Each structure stands twice: as structure tokens, then as C-alpha cells.
Amino acid sequence: MPTHVVFIHGLWIHSAAWKPWQDLFEEKGYATSAPGWPGDRETVEETRANPDGLDNQGIAEICHHYADIIAGLDEKPIVVGHSFGGLIAQELLANDLVAAAVAIDPAPIKGVKVLPFAQLRSGFPVLGNPANKSRTVALTEKQFKYAFGNVLTDEESDALHAAWTIPGPGRPLFEDATANFVRNSPAAVNTHTAVRGPLLLTSGTEDHTVPESVTLAVVKLYADNTASVTDYHRYEGKGHSLTLDDGWKDVADDVLAWLAAQEL
Template sequence: MTTHVVFIHGLWIHSSAWKPWQELFTQKGYTTSAPGWPGDLDTVEATRANPDGLNNQGIWEICNHYADLIEKLDERPIVVGHSFGGLIAQELLANDLVAAAVAIDPAPVKGVHVIPFAQLKSGFPVLRSPGNRTKTVALDEKQFKYAFGNAITDEESNALHAAWTIPGPGRPLFEDATANFTRNSHATVDTETALRGPLLLTSGTEDHTVPEVVTRAVAKLYAKNDSSVTEYHTYEGKGHSLTIDAGWQEVASDVLAWLDQKGHGPRP
């Protein structure tokens, strides 16, 4: 039985934002880790001051970074990923590197053809300039409010922006945006034939960065796989900040309950 949980953050958020989740999961008997992306530094402040290590880090580099870290563990872990972390979690699961995965408001995999305006607007700070593909780009308070904090107050959104945001590499967004036009896209996940552990996909109904219709389209791709478990859960009224805002415990508690239901609770 797997008892180690690896948390994977998404674009623009530092890995230390997972600390409340780690504390809760530790209390419930799990061991946890929340490694940053390749190029992330140890703190929000340090990464903001020197984000150049994130330049040109793409989906393949991020996936391999986590695969290498997971290989060093004593057992296949569970992975919980948010946003692009949710896409990485699915790739790790499809390649049988982890025992189970939770993808919270995950970036779309190749094969999703719906592109809502809100998703385009959320990614516009990066996608507006081709030169951003090899650079890091930071969100200002207004951009963060639209992409992450639209379902919470301005005050809370600004506080989350100040606490957790870091510049993010542009390359993953460009790779994901062009996935359906790229033959060997790094956003490809075997949704149909992979024999793997259980997967939980979740979506907030008010999410702008990964709108609910996008995650539902991902779930439909998995519906063709009769050999592996995929489940979908919707959070009414929640936006992309659902893992870090005041309502995070509801999401975390649901993940814990799902893992227990699927036989991945901690050992007694």
C-alpha cells in the first residue's frame, strides 16, 4: 500500500504553497514531498529574484524531473497535481510510475479541442508574444485575479498573489496550446489503453485558466479506457485558486477520502 504523496504545483505558483496540504496529509498518516519544477529555487522570494533557471523548461523536462525524483523513492507514490501539475500527474500515471493520481483543474492533454475565451485570456500574458516561449513571465495582481482569483475577493486574491506567485516558464503553455497540431507533442497522454492506477479529475465551475468544459473533455477521452479507473468531480463556485484559497481544506479532504476509497489510504 502506497503511503507517500508527491504534490506537483502548476504554472505561476511555488511548491511551498502545498505546505498546508502536506501538514494535513501527514496528520492522516502519509509521508509527503512537494518538489519544485526544474529551475525553481527553495523559496518564493529566491525564485522571484532569480527565475532564469526556469527559462525554456518545457513539459518533457518537467515530467522527466519528477520521474527521476520518483525513481529514488522506496515505493511508487501517489501524485496530486494542480493545473500543469495535473497534466504531469497524468503522464506519470499513464507510464505506470505512480500508484494513483489526482489532477486538480489540470492543463488539457492533447486531444482536447475546446478552447474557451476565458482560457485564452488567462494564458494571454504569455501567449501574446512568441518570444515568451523561452522566457519566464510573471502575473500581476490583475492578471492573477482573472486567471486564479475570480471566485474569491480582491483582498484574498491579492494576498495569495503576494504569498505564492513566481514567474513561470512560457514553454509549457506554448506546447499545450499547439499540442493538437504537433505530431509528437509532449502533452500527449495515453488515455485509452494505459493499464494504470486510479485517476481522479476535478474541476471548479468558475475556473478561468482551465474551464470546466475543458476538464470534462479530458474525462471523455478517458471514457474509452475500460481497463483503468477514472473518476470526475466538480466543485461548484470554485476557481483556479481552489488549492490555495480559504476553501482548500474541502478539496484536500475530498482527495483524502477518494484515496481511502480506492485502497490508497495510509497503513495502520
């Protein structure tokens, strides 16, 4: 039976954007799926037209949603998550629900104290209005260009925005932004004592939404967990669009090579 890989999208991107990754991974012998967040609809167009199901969906709800999906599989899968999907992937791994996890430019977990200006500006379309905590917010082309497409041409950035963006729930961003001040934050991950499968954390050096300094802070949180494998890969010149843009296959091939090195 082939190993199953579950792809988890991040905020503002529909799960259908994983299709090229799924095709590549299936060519390499994996089974794949890319379930949406709770409240996502089947297509980009349907989700844009009816985003209300995403209202007030938080980190815990999204984690439980994927945990329930994974519980229905025959064996523990590998999870590959981008942005907030990378945070969810770490939660699933720390709770021993998956065999391994890849967190591509992941949203910060509790304990990260650096807050670069680029990250703050990327989140401002949501965090700038407290009322957004309980509703969905869409990014304009200009906002997407800064947060995701800053290393792309305007034409490629706008094309990705048109193809894949959906409104995203504000609640996860507010929960992440306040994680260090909340005792039982849903953004908390057991980085220290969890005995788990291997984890790969990655960062694009030009990422505005999750700058490299943020991901390096996450890597440091895992430093004292010597019982489990934690690796870090750095992608020179790539921004937050690295799973979507014309260079996506470079990242996917690197992830496949890492999985092969782990004998997964």
C-alpha cells in the same frame, strides 16, 4: 512504511504553497513531499529574484524531472497535481511510474479541442508574445485575479498573489496550445490503452484558467479505457485558486476521501 504523496504545483505557483496540504496529509498518515519544477529555487523570494533557471523548461523536461525524483523513492507514490501539475500527474500515471494520480483542474492534454475565451484570456499574458516561449513571465495582481482569484475578494486574491506567485516558463503554455498540431507533442497522454492506477480529475465550475468544459473533454478522452479507474469530481463555485484559497481544505478532504475509497 507510510504511502508517499508527491504534490506537483502548476504554472506561476511555488511548491511551498502545498504546505497546508502536506500537513493535513501527514496527519492522516501519509508521507509527503512537494518538489519544485526544474529551475525553481527553495523559496518564493529566491525564485522571484533568480527565475532564469526556469527559462525554456518544457513539459518533457518537467516530466523527466519528477520521474527522476520518483525513481528515488522506495515504492510508487501517489501524485497530486494542480493545473500543469495535473497534466504532469497524468503523464506519470500513464507511464506506470505512480500508484495513483489526482489532477486538480489540470491543464488540457493533447486531444482536447474546446478553447473557451476565459482560458485564452488567462493564458494571454504569455501567449500574446511569441518571445515568451523561451523565457519566464510573471502575472500581475490583475492578471492573477482573472486567472486564479475570480471568485475571491480583491484582498484575498492579492494576498495569495503576494504569498505564492513566481515567474513561470512560457514554453509549457506554447506546447500545450499547439499540442493538437504536433505529432509527438509532450502534452500527449495515453488515455486509451494504458493499464494504470486510479485517476481522479477535478474541476471548479468557475475556473477561468481551465474551465470545466476543458476538464470534461479530458474525461471523455478516458471513456474507452475500461481497464482502469477514472473518476471526476466537480467543485461548485470554485475557481483556479481552489488549492490555495480559504476553501482549500474542502478540496483536500475530498481528495483524501477518494484515496480512502481506492484503499490507498
